[in-house]
Amino acid sequence: MPSDVSPRELGFAMPPEWAAHAATWMSWPADDELWFGHLDAVRAEYAELVRTVARFESVHLLVRDQESEDDARLRLGTLGQVQLHRVPLDDVWIRDNGPIFVRNEAGEVALTDWKFNSWGEKFQWKNDDRVPEYVAETLHMPRWNMQTVLEGGAIEVNGDGVALVTRSCLLTPTRNPGMTEADYSDLLSRTLGLDKLLWLDAGLENDHTDGHIDTITRFTDAQTIVTSVEPRAADANHKVMQRNLEALREMQDGEERPFRIIELPLPAARLEGAEGRLPPTYANFYIGNGFVVVPQYGDANDEHALEVLTPLFPGREVIGLSSRAIIEGGGSFHCMTQQQPEGEKWSGVER
Known part of the structure; x- marks a missing residue:
């Protein structure tokens, strides 16, 4: 790998999630303590997620162990469709600790390996940090071995050079002290082929990722954004989600065109876990080959969320699956999956 040459210089960029996949990477839940005694129920929900993904792709x-x-x-x-690999692991959130794949115009695929420190050293992470190498x-x-902390759930790309991010996450000093918005713009341009970063302020209350974008606001195509809303003014998420919504309505893509903004409800019921309020969200869906899988919580808004999302994914089966036990760990389906784009392996030789 030419360490002095960036992915972008060799024509690589991060494709959008809806581009064709070769496979999905996942990690099996294993630590009952991390799941606050809910491991058996988590594994039951997770097995259904694996079975669903495997209906459509490897x-x-x-x-x-x-x-x-x-x-x-x-x-x-x-x-x-499922291949098992024995790998030392700390946790299951492969969206954040796994590789971020990039693809060039010839359809060749390589990967970027970023530092992972468990969202600012909140939990154990040293085994998970080695997953991209494995x-x-x-x-x-071939892989680019990056020296910067970056989690996959912290960026949301539209496949047209634009990405959504949050200040509350990327600018947290426990990740990359001293890095500015301009620094991230330059870095993600060189590594993931991104021309424009759209910054929202923050995410959900009590989200231990410090506000990952994939828990609140997502692209469904290059011009359409779904964003979480909370109508109840007394709820702590109301003002933050409203500010995000207003900011998104003023944002433009690389061609100075406004986006189509779709409001997505948050679950109606407040959920409490072992460490306070949980951050359930329907925005943590995963897009695969011919399907979209959406977390459900046994909530009054479950069906409405599916009704909002289904027409945004023509040609894909939109599937609701239970994530009520999984949310006890703080995340859901998107956090537990990492797509490998379809394409031939890059030879590592500069063209």
């Missing part, structure tokens, strides 16, 4: 499933492997095989049965070795795929 799944690479990381398991950290023999117990995890045995449990995964017992719950999943024989699924030809993925690169498994796929025999």
Whole structure:
């Protein structure tokens, strides 16, 4: 890998999630303490997520030990689309600790390996930080070894050079002290091919990621953005989500065109977990080959969220699955998945 040459200089950029996938990477839940005693229920929901994704595309499933492997095989049965890999793991949030894949105009794929420190050293992370290296070795795929902390859930791209991010996350001093908005713009231009960053202020209350964009606001195509809203003025999320909504309505793409903004409700019920309020959201959906899987919480707004999202994904089956136990860990389906774009492995040779 030419360490002095950036991905962009070689024609690489991060494709949008709705581009064709070769596979989805996932990590099996394993630590009951991290799930506050809910591990069995979490694994039941997670197994259904794996089965659903595997209906449409291949799944690479990381398991950290023999117990995890045995449990995964017992719950999943024989699924030809699922390949298990034994890898040391701390947790399941592969969107954040896994690789971010990039693709060039020739359709060749490589990956970027960013530093992961568990959202500012909140939990154990050293095993998870090595996952991109394992993925690169498994796929025999070249990687850029970055020296900056960046989580996949902190960026949302539209495939046309634009990305959504939050200040509350990227500018947190426990990630990359001293980095400014301009620094991130330059870095993500060189590494992920992004021409324009759209900055929102913050995310949901008590989100331990410090406000990942993928919990509140998402692209559904290059010109359409869905963003979470909370109508109740007394709720702590109301003002933050309203400011985000107003900011989005003023934003433009790289051609100075406004976006189509769609409001997506947050769950109606307030959920409490072992460490205070939980951050359930429907925006943490995952887009795959022919499907979109949307978290559901047994909430009054579950069906309405599906009604909002379904027409935004023509040609894809929009599927609601339970995430009521999974949200006890602070995240949901998008946080637990990482797409590998379709394409041939890059040879690592500069063209």
